[in-house]
Amino acid sequence: DAGITQSPRHKVTETGTPVTLRCHQTENHRYMYWYRQDPGHGLRLIHYSYGVKDTDKGEVSDGYSVSRSKTEDFLLTLESATSSQTSVYFCAIGKDRPYEQYFGPGTRLTVT
Amino acid sequence: GDSVTQMEGPVTLSEEAFLTINCTYTATGYPSLFWYVQYPGEGLQLLLKATKADDKGSNKGFEATYRKETTSFHLEKGSVQVSDSAVYFCALSSNTGNQFYFGTGTSLTVIP
Numbered sequence: 001d002a003g004i005t006q007s008p009r010h011k012v013t014e015t016g017t018p019v020t021l022r023c024h025q026t027e028n029h030r031y032m033y034w035y036r037q038d039p040g041h042g043l044r045l046i047h048y049s050y051g052v053k054d055t056d057k058g059e060v061s062d063g064y065s066v067s068r069s070k071t072e073d074f075l076l077t078l079e080s081a082t083s084s085q086t087s088v089y090f091c092a093i094g095k096d097r098p099y100e101q102y103f104g105p106g107t108r109l110t111v112t
Numbered sequence: 113g114d115s116v117t118q119m120e121g122p123v124t125l126s127e128e129a130f131l132t133i134n135c136t137y138t139a140t141g142y143p144s145l146f147w148y149v150q151y152p153g154e155g156l157q158l159l160l161k162a163t164k165a166d167d168k169g170s171n172k173g174f175e176a177t178y179r180k181e182t183t184s185f186h187l188e189k190g191s192v193q194v195s196d197s198a199v200y201f202c203a204l205s206s207n208t209g210n211q212f213y214f215g216t217g218t219s220l221t222v223i224p
């Protein structure tokens with residue numbers, strides 16, 4: 001157990017509304033990630049962070065932004081949710097060498 | 113770029129059958145290789161790992177050997193149980209940075 005929590009665990013929202021998902025870790029790891037999981041696509045990286053205020057884009061970053069003002073929290077924001085962003089979102093932390101990743105329980109987001 | 117390809121599913125086996133899930137990779141340098149397991153409604157859990165060529169990772173009766181000559185990391189188990197029903201993901205982390213690349217997942221169902 002890497003001490004990762006995600007909130008909310010489930011959310012239903014309407015198209016066009018802003019949504020923020022939170023990932024919290026208790027072990028002070030430098031690396032944190034946001035993925036989305038969709039049938040037929042596996043896991044796709046949205047954004048990642050390598051330290052406070054240090055973030056970078058992944059392969060599917062359009063429509064998403066992130067912030068990391070504290071080591072323990074990594075926020076994912078959908079500025080204006082669309083139906084294509086309906087998905088399960090997973091947060092992960094990364095341990096250094098050999099770079100193992102550990103995942104949170106996920107957030108199921110439905111955009112209607 | 114780095115990538116992972118794993119066998120398509122779904123896979124259905126009878127209890128006590130032998131399991132193989134194929135995984136091949138493309139990477140520069142010397143990646144670390146991983147198998148993750150995802151049970152229904154949960155996040156991904158690290159199942160086993162190997163960090164250099166010819167290493168064998170093992171856990172809960174599952175094994176995988178890092179084969180650099182064939183760029184493979186196939187998952188095997190000698191006798192599956194109903195409780196092994198899950199989705200299995202092959203992954204690699206490049207040693208040039210803390211990014212992971214996941215396969216699309218293979219769904220396994222074990223029937224009594």
